[in-house]
Amino acid sequence: MNKPVLISGGTLVDPSQNLNRSGRLLVIDGRVAAIDPADKDIPDGVQTIDASSCLVAPGLVDLGVELREPGFEEDETIESGSQAALAGGYTSILATASTYPVIDSHGSVEFVRQKSAQAKAARVHVIGCLSKGQKGEQMAELGLLAEAGAVAFSDAPRAIRSDALLKRALEYCRMLNRPIFDRPEIPEMAAGGVMHDGKVSLVLGLKGLPTEAEDLAVARDVRLAEATDGRLHVGPVSTMGAVDLLRRVKSRGVAVTASVCPHNLMQCDEVMRTYESRYKVHPPLRSPNHVSTLCQAVKDKTIDAIQSGHMPRSREKMMNDLDESPFGMSSLETSFATAATALVRSGILDWVELIDRMSTRPAQIAGIDAGTLKVGSNADIVIIDPNAGWKVDPSQFRSTCISTPFEGMELIGRVCKTLVEGEVRFQYQ
């Protein structure tokens, strides 16, 4: 059992209990034991952590990370990815099946769980395949996958192509109490695209990813969620059209949720003028009006959560021309600071709201024990210096992938320590 820990001197930020004040946090046996404990309740030999001038918040939760193991370990392994997650302040990440073989059986779920347990880094939860072999035809054995520990189902990074399959799965999953995640895109409309379809792509001669390819997929998704009363999460979204659809359907009380990636809140398609593959990301960097609409949608909760969009690809794969280079980016270690820079520094969100969108709300969507500092909950905690500025230097990444659209950028919000089950597993040096 880990030593008891007392975190003091910081500001406790926990949206799940409307907490935003200075205070002390006591952790015993890997769980939150008390907030502002009396001195008599603090055990002897407690490990104290000074969090002066820092935020003490529930660890971040990522709704969609590619870890690439098994099959593509040159891009990322479960160990390197979950270590990168810790460095970015994440204590729980949901891994999608961009692997070979894909995660569509009890054994494959078990493989990920064992590997992540060995890594002793961030908790890795499995998003099981929605369809067998991720072929988009027949449902995978969703009940058995859920028993094995899958917390959600998706064919991500692929979109769910079949309307009928999605409808059937939404109906079926109501008995499993698991959400379905869809990456909204009509593949035929997006085929061959490398960047946002707009004025910049027109001038550069690069094939565009049209916003309609996402808008139409979101329209289908929200309609089926409404028709089936199923639990559906769409994301990451990147367009004004998607926001408009989500806003309308949510106003009718449909329980669909959505997420966005920090890069879509921060940068626009103008950067593609350099033709650098590090800007070839998915969803693509869109035009400025989309960026500002997405930021506002995070504020008014039309978009519920921010996910990193971590899509690691090896350096060799990113050294080709833009058509040959895959979509990819390393973002676990920059995600929080990017979102903070885009949303908090600009005054759109406060720190409590940001923690809500990156920890509390994603944990609720995934249905996992995380995203809170309530007494009795897992002591998965991040300590952040909100005022520290830092420059993105990919050579310092723990991730195997060093391709990032934020290279050289000045960001705010540095992760100082990340604790899982009350154990300090990452510490900024």
Next chain:
Amino acid sequence: MDHTLPELTGYTDTWHRRHLLDLESLSADEIRTLLDVAQALKDATEGCRRKLPLLSGKTCANLFFENSTRTRNSFSLAAKRLGADTVEFGSSGSSTAKGETFADTAKTIEAMGVDWVVTRHSTPGTPNLLARELTCCVMNAGDGPHEHPTQGLLDLLTIRQHRGSIEGLTVALVGDIAHSRTARSNIWGLKKLGAHVIICGPPTLVSPRWQELGFEVAHHLDEILPRCDVLNLLRIQFERQHARPFPSVHEYAALYAMNAKRMQLASDDILIMAPGPINRGVEITPEVADGPHSVILEQVTNGIAVRMSALYLLSVADDRYRNQLSAGV
């Protein structure tokens, strides 16, 4: 051999670029310099086809990842007329076919001691990638549908030779704008030199977004023809299209091919241009292609002149850059 060299120092003093990647990023003055030097070199090499020893001892590598005959030969001839050596690399049999990255292939070729890499590739931005990765000069000979700057320059030179100036002319680019690198170089070059540019074709090939960028967009050729001083007829790039953007070649030709009947709608001194290869009967009928208004073969001749100009100017800027580096400036 007569080696009377043209006086070019007045142009080279103000030229600083070591790469020619596009026309969008060039200033009007830079484009004029390229054209002026091209004209001077053309004048100096015309007639007896003499060579000028301006670039003796230098080597130009043609790194073509897409099929090309005229552009590759045009670059080779341009280099040779200035006394440089040339070396040819193609994608078939190259190391990229064995899995080597494009950048590594280019670095290997550079390591053989070349002064310019002239590159053609199906993906936009590959010359920019090379300019970042290599230390020698990089010249874009066509990157997918993005740009083909020397084609744009030779079109400008041809128009200028006939009309004296580009400014104030109305020039229509007709055809497959969506997939045309020639169009994108023409668009920027013409605009910077003061022409009114009309982009004409079916909406599936001509995006309305061009209007937001300050260009006139038209879908009916007959309506704009009477206003045009120059018509540049662009080939339908079937090889770059994912889906056919019009119902049939027959319908396209009926709506957009320049033919004898349409010539009656045009002004008496209209210039008919085409970057080639031309599809007779699709964009242009034989009587127009071979008619008195056509300058298609002059464009080919001018291609060598503008490529000589570009090679020369990049080389001078490169020498200056390397001298400054070695002097620690």
